[in-house]
Amino acid sequence: MDNVLFGVMPYILLMTAIVGAIWRFRSNKYTWSSQSSQFLENKTLFFGSFPWHYGIITILLGHILGLFIPKSIVLWNSVPLRLYVLELTALALGFLALFGLLALIYRRLTNSRVKAVTSGWDVLVLIILLIQVVTGIGNAILYRWGSNWYVATAVPWMWSVLKLQPNVDLVANLPLITKTHIFNALLFIGLIPFSRLAHFVVINPYKYLVRPYQVVRWYRKGGPTVNIVSYK
Amino acid sequence: MDKCIGCHTCSVSCKNVWTSRRGAEYMWWNNVETKPGAGYPLTWEDQERYRGGWEVSGGSLRLKLLKGPGKIRTLANIFFQPNLPTIDDYYEPFTYDYQNLFNAPAGDDQPTARPRSLITGEFMEKIALGPNWDDDMGGSPLYAANDPNLKGLSESQKEMLTKFHKLFFFYLPRICNHCLNPACVASCPSGAIYKRGEDGIVLIDQDTCRAWRFCVSACPYKKPYYNWANGKSEKCIFCYPRTETGQANACAHACTGRIRFVGVLFYDADRIEEVAKTPDERLVDAMRDIVLDPNDPRVIEEARKQGIDENWIVAAQNSPSYNLFKKWRIAMPNHPEFRTLPMNFYVPPLSPVLHNAKAENGGTFDSESMEFFNSIDKMRIPVRYLANMLSAGNEQVVIESLKKQMAVRLWVRQQRVGDIGDSAAKAALSAVGLTPEEAFEIYKLVSLGTFQERFVIPETHRETMTTVDPRLMYEKRGTVGFGSKKQELVSRQW
Ligand code: HEM
Ligand code: SF4
Ligand code: SF4
Numbered sequence: 141m142d143n144v145l146f147g148v149m150p151y152i153l154l155m156t157a158i159v160g161a162i163w164r165f166r167s168n169k170y171t172w173s174s175q176s177s178q179f180l181e182n183k184t185l186f187f188g189s190f191p192w193h194y195g196i197i198t199i200l201l202g203h204i205l206g207l208f209i210p211k212s213i214v215l216w217n218s219v220p221l222r223l224y225v226l227e228l229t230a231l232a233l234g235f236l237a238l239f240g241l242l243a244l245i246y247r248r249l250t251n252s253r254v255k256a257v258t259s260g261w262d263v264l265v266l267i268i269l270l271i272q273v274v275t276g277i278g279n280a281i282l283y284r285w286g287s288n289w290y291v292a293t294a295v296p297w298m299w300s301v302l303k304l305q306p307n308v309d310l311v312a313n314l315p316l317i318t319k320t321h322i323f324n325a326l327l328f329i330g331l332i333p334f335s336r337l338a339h340f341v342v343i344n345p346y347k348y349l350v351r352p353y354q355v356v357r358w359y360r361k362g363g364p365t366v367n368i369v370s371y372k
Numbered sequence: 373m374d375k376c377i378g379c380h381t382c383s384v385s386c387k388n389v390w391t392s393r394r395g396a397e398y399m400w401w402n403n404v405e406t407k408p409g410a411g412y413p414l415t416w417e418d419q420e421r422y423r424g425g426w427e428v429s430g431g432s433l434r435l436k437l438l439k440g441p442g443k444i445r446t447l448a449n450i451f452f453q454p455n456l457p458t459i460d461d462y463y464e465p466f467t468y469d470y471q472n473l474f475n476a477p478a479g480d481d482q483p484t485a486r487p488r489s490l491i492t493g494e495f496m497e498k499i500a501l502g503p504n505w506d507d508d509m510g511g512s513p514l515y516a517a518n519d520p521n522l523k524g525l526s527e528s529q530k531e532m533l534t535k536f537h538k539l540f541f542f543y544l545p546r547i548c549n550h551c552l553n554p555a556c557v558a559s560c561p562s563g564a565i566y567k568r569g570e571d572g573i574v575l576i577d578q579d580t581c582r583a584w585r586f587c588v589s590a591c592p593y594k595k596p597y598y599n600w601a602n603g604k605s606e607k608c609i610f611c612y613p614r615t616e617t618g619q620a621n622a623c624a625h626a627c628t629g630r631i632r633f634v635g636v637l638f639y640d641a642d643r644i645e646e647v648a649k650t651p652d653e654r655l656v657d658a659m660r661d662i663v664l665d666p667n668d669p670r671v672i673e674e675a676r677k678q679g680i681d682e683n684w685i686v687a688a689q690n691s692p693s694y695n696l697f698k699k700w701r702i703a704m705p706n707h708p709e710f711r712t713l714p715m716n717f718y719v720p721p722l723s724p725v726l727h728n729a730k731a732e733n734g735g736t737f738d739s740e741s742m743e744f745f746n747s748i749d750k751m752r753i754p755v756r757y758l759a760n761m762l763s764a765g766n767e768q769v770v771i772e773s774l775k776k777q778m779a780v781r782l783w784v785r786q787q788r789v790g791d792i793g794d795s796a797a798k799a800a801l802s803a804v805g806l807t808p809e810e811a812f813e814i815y816k817l818v819s820l821g822t823f824q825e826r827f828v829i830p831e832t833h834r835e836t837m838t839t840v841d842p843r844l845m846y847e848k849r850g851t852v853g854f855g856s857k858k859q860e861l862v863s864r865q866w
Contacts, residue, residue: 173583173603180491180600182458193451252492253459257600339582345450345561349443353435353558358569 145323146297147306153330160333161341174339175262180253184243192240195233196269199276202230203290207298210291217288226287227280234277241266241273261335268328275321283315294322373721375631375818378508378543380404382623382632386547389611389622395601397465397490400503401608402623404545407761408519409506411544413461416594417520417707423455424592425555425710428649433711435558437590446561446586455589459600463501465490491600509541516541521760529754540752542721544761545631547623548595548608549706549714550574552639552662553648556607559590570832572715573610581605592710620827633817634827635691636684637715638664638671648711652764655708662713663698666691687830692817693717700806700814702773709764719818720758720770722777776804776814783811 165172178185206213217223245266248258280286293310300307311322331337386402405411419425423436437455438445468485476483487496506515522530532539550567554574557565564580565587567573576587576596583603587596596607611621615634619625624632639662650658664671666688675685688694696703696717703717755767755774763769779800786797801811817825 169579170604171602172579173581175603176583176585176598177600178452178456178585179458179598182452182456186452189452252494256492345447345584347563348446348561351563354554355557355560355563355566356569357566 142308142312145319146311147308149323150301150306150326153326156330157332160330161338164333164338172338173336175257175336177254177257180257181247181251184247184251188240188243188247190240191236192244195235195237195240196273198233199230199237206287206290207295210295213287213291217285223285223287227285230287231277231280234273234280238273238277241269245270265331265335265337268324268331271324272321272328275317275324278317279321282317373542373544373631373718375629376404376543376545377629378404378406379628380504381626381628382545383503385622385626386608390609391606394490395599396597396606398459398462398503399597399599399606401595401597401606402545402547403503404543405504406507406509406516406541407544408516408522408541408757409509410515410518412503413457413594414501415518415520416457416592419592419710421455422457422589422592422594424590424594425707425712426553426648427711431649433553433645433648435555435590437555437559437586446559450561450584453585453589456585457588457594459491460501463503463505464496464499466496466499466502469495509539521757524756524760524765525754529756532752542753544706544718545623546593546595546706547716548574548591548610549593549712549716550608550610551715552641552644552713553711555590555592555710555712556587556596559586560584561586565596568612571610571612571615573612573615574607575609575612576605576607578604578606592707592712593714615829616832618829618831620823620829624827630821630826632826633692633696633821634829635693636666636688636828636830637691637693637697638666638675638688640664644713648713652709653766655711655764656704656766656769659705659708659713660698660701663694665698666694681830681833683830687828690828692821692826692828695813695817700776700810702776702814704762704769704773706762707764708762718762719777720762720773721753722774722781772804776806779804779806780811780814783808784815 178189217226248254248262248266283289293314297307297310300310311319314322328337332341383400383402383404387400390401391397391399400412403412411417415421416424419436423439425436426433427436427439428434434442441448466487466489469488470485472483473485487499488494489496509516517530550573552572554565554567557567557574560581561584562580562582564577564582566575566577568575581604583598583605585598585605587605587607588594588598596605598605611619611623614621614625620634624634643662647655647658647662666672666675666685672685675688693703696719703719705714705717708714751774755770758770759765759767782792782800783797786792786794798808801808806814
């Protein structure tokens with residue numbers, strides 16, 4: 141069972157994510173959108189979207205940081221005070237995200253206008269995210285100190301998967317909540333290209349900071365490609 | 373604007389061609405609002421609220437939306453935009469339950485057709501807002517009193533809104549201005565919006581739009597619209613499939629009042645930033661400055677060097693827009709103080725002036741005396757109001773246009789009725805710096821203008837220069853006009 145969940149499924153879901161994203165981007169670029177519903181309802185969204193995104197994005201970055209610089213994390217945690225600061229911040233961000241997510245779910249369930257633009261995919265995404273955030277917070281509270289054992293178990297496992305030599309033993313003995321968290325994360329990744337989650341796989345907004353304000357395109361063959369107005 | 377009869381033929385032809393789709397029901401790429409009035413969306417002109425357009429800050433040009441930290445603010449607010457209007461600022465699109473009129477069981481009462489929301493499909497308690505809700509000053513003390521253009525008017529002038537016999541109003545037809553310094557383009561984090569090099573039409577690339585909606589907030593005219601059903605923004609495309617082939621765009625073509633003119637303007641793109649920074653009082657003049665004289669040999673030579681086709685140069689030389697805006701200086705942009713350098717120009721309305729002059733003078737308008745120029749101060753539509761709307765507050769620009777219109781009217785009246793006196797009519801003309809020939813040209817264009825004179829639109833011969841298969845080039849009715857070639861993609865898939 142564990143071999144299937146943590147040895148085989150990662151590849152299936154990662155491939156789904158990559159192939160799916162390329163397929164959708166090439167054949168169906170038009171649907172690549174954050175599907176904003178602020179236009180229909182913007183009061184609850186404020187209390188949902190801001191906490192959710194600020195919370196979840198920082199936490200995700202934390203996870204990625206752990207993946208790439210595990211040693212620095214352990215080193216940082218060697219001083220108890222620094223460990224407490226890290227853990228408490230992460231937990232607070234987790235609750236922030238949870239609060240936001242609950243507001244988003246409440247809004248999807250109760251507002252009739254928002255309901256009119258809710259697809260089955262949206263519901264699935266929200267359920268998966270809720271499981272993810274709740275199990276994440278569960279990990280943090282029940283099994284101390286996550287930032288240390290994350291680096292010792294899940295991180296090497298992820299690397300083993302990426303190096304095509306999956307070492308399932310690393311995660312096989314983790315508690316059920318943690319295993320749910322990890323497998324659910326895989327589902328989440330697999331879902332990215334097939335839902336509105338695609339919206340965060342975007343490169344364009346970062347370019348905005350450096351590009352000139354105005355954009356000019358020519359349809360003439362061999363027309364000037366340079367922007368004729370260049371102020372930023 | 374005098375000649376706009378507020379018939380909405382333009383709006384309806386636009387809607388029939390482009391926005392009769394799910395998610396686009398509430399959009400009016402072309403709309404006509406009664407002024408004074410709150411407009412569509414409500415109080416769109418109030419940039420304290422929406423933060424649309426540009427401001428000059430510390431000597432550089434900056435989007436009002438980016439107040440504070442600058443472009444970073446866009447990324448920080450990408451998850452939730454504080455300045456975005458919602459559907460309630462436009463109106464909830466609705467239809468009526470007509471079937472009930474046929475299918476209702478026999479009963480004591482007449483069956484009714486209740487309104488039904490086009491978003492949720494549910495019945496609506498009552499319709500609280502609709503397209504052009506305050507048409508012809510309906511509910512003016514409630515709606516028109518919020519018109520941002522009324523600022524700076526005296527109390528007695530504002531009072532006119534509530535006094536029926538003193539009431540003034542006129543119509544403002546609006547489409548996207550296809551600005552030279554478009555705020556929508558500048559605000560888009562995806563770089564999906566662009567100005568076309570060849571003809572200056574501003575378009576949204578539907579495949580690149582990610583529904584961040586900054587264009588909706590940033591455009592001070594609120595002319596990009598968010599399609600809530602499929603998660604893409606859309607806007608007026610200046611009917612480019614028509615204009616590319618030399619036909620007039622749908623709204624202009626349909627105009628029953630014949631108030632619309634379409635023509636080519638050459639301008640100096642290097643000076644856009646400088647012009648957009650000009651202080652309010654000189655903005656309209658600066659905008660007239662940036663437009664180049666298409667008969668100037670140096671301009672023609674430069675145009676040829678830039679690869680502009682000969683038919684475009686000829687069109688620019690016959691451009692009604694050039695004449696109205698720059699040569700005769702009687703047309704002016706809408707809210708130039710938003711600094712997007714909008715490219716629709718309006719001739720301010722004059723009619724009620726004469727009417728008021730008559731009333732004020734307690735008798736027939738004395739055409740012999742030159743009193744009519746003075747009476748502009750007393751005109752029914754306050755000059756202040758027009759200046760707030762058309763010239764960034766510079767009353768002189770408005771007065772110049774009004775005086776010219778009046779002089780042309782006198783001169784033409786002298787030609788046709790002959791009760792003004794030749795010398796008086798000529799004196800009126802020279803007082804505003806017009807020659808009789810120019811007066812005739814103005815009269816000919818705005819009153820008698822044929823279709824060919826009103827719409828001077830050169831073909832782009834796209835078939836010779838496009839990289840797209842010509843068969844796929846033009847979209848069908850009922851699409852956003854650009855981007856998706858798939859008709860079925862009108863609502864969510866994922
Ligand atoms: C690059 C970073 C991201 C950006 C720019 C971004 C932007 C947005 C925007 C604009 C919306 C639409 C909000 C509205 O209705 O107006 C949205 C919704 C949403 N985002 Fe993100 N997002 C990002 C990252 C993420 C991540 C990492 C996740 C999850 C792990 C996520 C999950 C969601 C969900 C679930 C919704 C739907 C909320 C609802 O139910 O209405 N986002 N996002
Ligand atoms: S009027 Fe048109 S071109 Fe100008 S900022 Fe608005 S949408 Fe953009
Ligand atoms: S612009 Fe023309 S078509 Fe539109 S309302 Fe005015 S007169 Fe009618």
